[in-house]
Amino acid sequence: MMIPQHLRLPPLQTPTCPSHHFPSSAFAMTDSDSTARRSYWTEQLELGYQLVRQIERWPVQECLEPFASLPLAAAEAGIEMLFSDSKIAGGLDRIHWIRRSLVPDVLAIASAMLSRGWILKIEDSYRSLEMQTRLGSKPEIFDAILQKCIWENGGTVPGPDVLFRRGCVLVANVPKVGTHMSGTAIDISVFRRSDGTEVWRGNPYLEMSERTPMRSPFVEPEFTANRLAITELMEAQGFMHFPFEFWHYNKGDALGHILSHIPGPAAFGPVHWDAASNTVTAVPQADQPLRPLPEIQREIDAAIARLKA
Known part of the structure; x- marks a missing residue:
């Protein structure tokens, strides 16, 4: 789903950190269409930031619905699924639990995929605030976003507000x-049941480039077709795709209401989850950043040191 034209922001003025400059060639695309790629990256991340601001304004009336385990539900239903067991960041385990009422929808999606010979793999589900904070600071991810921003900015390191703006989307x-x-x-992610190969979407999970948006024109047509075929099955159960990441789907929250054109407050907002009691509490001051600008500047400095090492 594309963001309406009337939501466009004015062009971003890109302040820079003058003490750091990298040769443009270090980040340039080898393709002759590098200018088009850069323009598309900037346009899409700006549209994404507009959507972020719209989410921030959307009303939420938290219903405090508890969570349910996706692996347990799949096992009890006899539905074959896969779940990532890699560490998310800093040694933290992934938590494959979501709001209880959404679990049947995920099982229905997995069942529909099995009927096509596919297996649904859940890469990530609930994240605590600590998990989200650590993920944003994870060097493999932060450095990738920073390098794209340097590339976008002609080889000059942008200021922390630009990294904040870009990072808020990704x-x-x-x-x-x-x-x-x-x-x-x-x-x-999605895999073929017959041989275990991935239904390829042009890039692996957690790509950070101009190929990341769902309908990126820089993705080969056959892989875009795979993205859209998967999305059709997801959205049939109300899990809407985030336009700027080809792997992310959600339902019932502020973003879901926006993408589904559902008026009124969303029932689900950010929560702290107590696993022992399976209870949730609404996150206070949910509009405040997890990593403020001074912290992002420190992360930029650390990333520059890594890049120069």
Whole structure:
């Protein structure tokens, strides 16, 4: 789903940190269409930031619905699924739990995929605020976003406000915006049951480039077709795709209401989850950033040191 034209922001003025400059060739695309790629990256991340601001303004009336385990539900239903068991960041385990009422929808999606010979893999589900904060600071992710911003900015390191703006789209830095923190989002991959190969979408999970948006024109047509075929099955159960990441789907939160054109407050917002009691409490001050600008500047400095090493 594309963001309406009337939501466009004025062009971003890109302040820079003059003490750091990298040769443009270090970040240039080898393709002759590098200018088009840069323009598309900037346009899409700006549209994404507009959507972020819209999510921030959307009303939420948290219903405090508890969570349910996706692996347990799939096992009990006899539905074959896969779940990532890699560490998310800093040694933290992934938590494959989401809001209880959304679990049947995910099982229905997995069942529909099995009928096509596919297996749904859940890459990520609920994230605590700590998990989200650590993920945004994870060097592999932060450095990739920073390098794209340097490339976008002609080889000059941008200021922390630009990294904040870009990062808000790719790894949410505000609890209300990050639907994983609401227990309403899943990141997915899909595999063929016959031979275990991935239904390829042009890039692996967690690509950070101009190929990341769902309908990127820089993705080969056959892989875009795979993205859209998967999305059709997801959205048939109300899990809407985030236009700027080809792996992310969510339902029932502020973003879900916006993408589904559902008026009124969303029932799900960011929550703290107590696993022992399976109870949730609404996150206070959910519009405040997890990593403020001074912290992002420190992360930029550390990333520059890594790049120069």
